[in-house]
Amino acid sequence: MKIEYINPFIQAAEDTFKAMCSVDVERDGELTVRKAGLSPAYGLIGVIGLSGSVKGAVLMTMDVGTGRKVIMKFLGETMITEADLFDGFGELLNIISGAAAAKLGKVHLAIPAVMTGENQKIHSVQCSPWVIIPMRFPEWGKFNLEVAMEEV
Amino acid sequence: MKVLLTDDSSTMRKIQKRVLASMGIEDVLEASNGKEALDLIGQHKFDFVLLDVNMPEMNGMETLKAIRSNPDTVKLPVIMCTSVADKGQVMEAIKAGATNYLVKPFQPADLQKKIEATFGK
Numbered sequence A: 001m002k003i004e005y006i007n008p009f010i011q012a013a014e015d016t017f018k019a020m021c022s023v024d025v026e027r028d029g030e031l032t033v034r035k036a037g038l039s040p041a042y043g044l045i046g047v048i049g050l051s052g053s054v055k056g057a058v059l060m061t062m063d064v065g066t067g068r069k070v071i072m073k074f075l076g077e078t079m080i081t082e083a084d085l086f087d088g089f090g091e092l093l094n095i096i097s098g099a100a101a102a103k104l105g106k107v108h109l110a111i112p113a114v115m116t117g118e119n120q121k122i123h124s125v126q127c128s129p130w131v132i133i134p135m136r137f138p139e140w141g142k143f144n145l146e147v148a149m150e151e152v
Numbered sequence B: 001m002k003v004l005l006t007d008d009s010s011t012m013r014k015i016q017k018r019v020l021a022s023m024g025i026e027d028v029l030e031a032s033n034g035k036e037a038l039d040l041i042g043q044h045k046f047d048f049v050l051l052d053v054n055m056p057e058m059n060g061m062e063t064l065k066a067i068r069s070n071p072d073t074v075k076l077p078v079i080m081c082t083s084v085a086d087k088g089q090v091m092e093a094i095k096a097g098a099t100n101y102l103v104k105p106f107q108p109a110d111l112q113k114k115i116e117a118t119f120g121k
């Protein structure tokens, strides 16, 4: 996977959280690569497929507690429902992926899916390995963006 | 003013609804996909429609084309609201008859400005 595919996602995450949640995000360490196969996942897990001039998927994961803070800020409300949490998390992933995709060519986004659980496993069947981008909200904690993509 | 909000994200609709309320627009109906939007457009007279692009069932581009191909709604103002905003897709929406275009992510003030610009305020 080309490294040029990564920067648009970092930029899109910064822009999206800044505009929609008035919060800054920063990188939290080096990029790592996860080979195809099973890997552990926990907390909130959102995934969205991309097709068109590139194909692949984008994944965002964070603790449920961090996610609640993010969605409270997104909605501008101090009380949020479980439905708000899932819906808001998926929509933020949709916005980040769309903003990044606009820089990658003619790309179509699928509908995001969001799940949660303590002992999830993500089974990657992508030919392309996942690149994990560790990021954090300075006050709320870590999150990961993970991108698997290849040219068509 | 009567407005139709169309977005598959309920949280996004809440955010948009709050912006409209701050502009004094309280008469708002909501749809979560294009099919629901077309149903409501058939039953009510809206001053404008805010239309998300990435939605299940029927996406925003298909919905816009359906709105423009119906003589009753050919002039209905439609502001597209989308996250995939490369030049090609913006051009496609303008060609298909979008009145205006708002790119996600946006700040609440951007939505208000876009609505005001659309209605020449």
Ligand SMILES: [Mg+2]
Pocket: A094, B007, B008, B009, B052, B053, B054, B055
């Ligand atoms: Mg959508």
